[in-house]
Amino acid sequence: MADDDKNPAREVITDYAQAHFRYFRTADGTVYAQRNGHPVARPIRSQGTTGSHRQELMVGLFRDGLGVFNGTALKEALDLIEALALTEDVQPVYIRVAPGFDGATWLDLGRADGQSVRIHPTGWDIAVPDPREVCWRRTQLTGELPLPVKNTDGKGIDLLLRLCNFATAETECLAIAWLIGCLGPSVPVPAPFLTGPQGAGKSTGGRMLVRIIEGMTGDLRRAPKDEENLLAAVAAGWVTALDNLSHMSPDLSDAMCCIVTGAENVKRALFTDGDVFRVGYRRPLLLTGIDVGVIRPDLAERLLPLRLERPRVRRTEGELWAEYAEVLPVVLGSLLDLTVKVRAAEAETPTDLRMADFAHLCAQLDAATGLGALAAYRASLDDLNDDVIEGDLLAQTVLAHAAGLDAGAEQRMTSTEWLHCLSRVYTGDDFRPLPKGWPTTGKVLSDRLKRLQPTLAARGVLIDWGRTEAARYIEMTRSPAAPPHEQQAF
Structure with a gap:
């Protein structure tokens, strides 16, 4: 064959790619194969180490007898x-986890054959999803799950x-509710905070909960030092689990709030001056630790405290994980x-709780099983409010001042007048110095x-x-319906 009759290498690669792969783009402009x-x-x-499309294409061309192509031809073909x-x-x-057609939800088992679980209104089945219904993205953190038993x-x-x-x-019922929430792609769930005395198995319990969704390779990790590294870890998996927290900075607390309820970050594209790309994320989050110190109010509304106790009988790691x-x-x-x-249970949505979707899920769990998850969730939020108040002297001072008001009474002042008023309440008759x-x-x-x-509203x-x-x-205003708790002297 004359040289003029030969197809350029980039055309051979392009024809092969379009015959064996489907190419599409996501909302942020990323092209997938x-x-x-x-x-x-x-x-x-x-x-990435999980296998790039470039590697996938090179292997396919070689195995189908079309030859081995140089990097320039592959680059030109992929550009086109x-x-x-x-x-x-x-x-x-x-x-x-992904939404499917007709109200179904898909769970990726992480298998090479693509088998996944389809959860639909009447049950669940194991099947390979239609590529136009669900497209899975996998990373190095995507572990393989076993085939579930019916x-x-x-x-x-x-x-x-x-x-x-x-x-x-x-x-226990709150942990179950959280696991069910993790199987919903559109349900924001609060972050479980596994706490308890030293030796209670907090890290082990966290791993067990995570590995139900992420497979046996799922694990806990130390909290990253900055928000950028935290978001990189969040983007690479479904459940993000942070182990042994002892302190929570304001920046980390705000980042966790965004992860739980969802947010979007805009970054400059590499090697460009004006181009940007968007990174949207909302993921289930899990935390472990004995005590993280002062909890900020906005994060407290997004936490789910799960207390563990020390086991009476100790087991070896090998025995425990084998079972x-x-x-x-x-x-x-x-x-x-x-x-x-x-999901089939009918229940009303509580309208007074911040995480209304999770509260509704708890109500559905109660309707289906009678476990009392919604009452347990309310009690956990009440305990977290106590933690916030115990760690904030200003909150204690406001409640102490409000305790002297009549039920239903209103008091109105400028912010500067309130500052002087509350400062006097804190210093008292002994004129102690104001705290740092x-x-x-x-x-x-x-x-x-x-x-x-x-x-403060939760305390009336x-x-x-x-x-x-x-x-x-x-x-x-001191609410007549919910008087504030009695506060200890500070």
């Missing part, structure tokens, strides 16, 4: 494919609870059975009260802001 009939998609620019894919329809990709009659839930050291039945691996298929099957049952971190201006006081507003003290013709004001 999906082998025909397979649900797993890879970004065509990825160089990427440009063509940008004209295609937008389709999202998912890690581990018709377990709830046996797996009992086996899981026997392996964990949860202190009370209320803690866990053996029962994991049954545990996962029982969780899927319970998820179907809970006490508000120094009316503006600082107003901002602090805005953060404390939900916590309502804070509101308004304006008259003369000035702005802050109004404090």
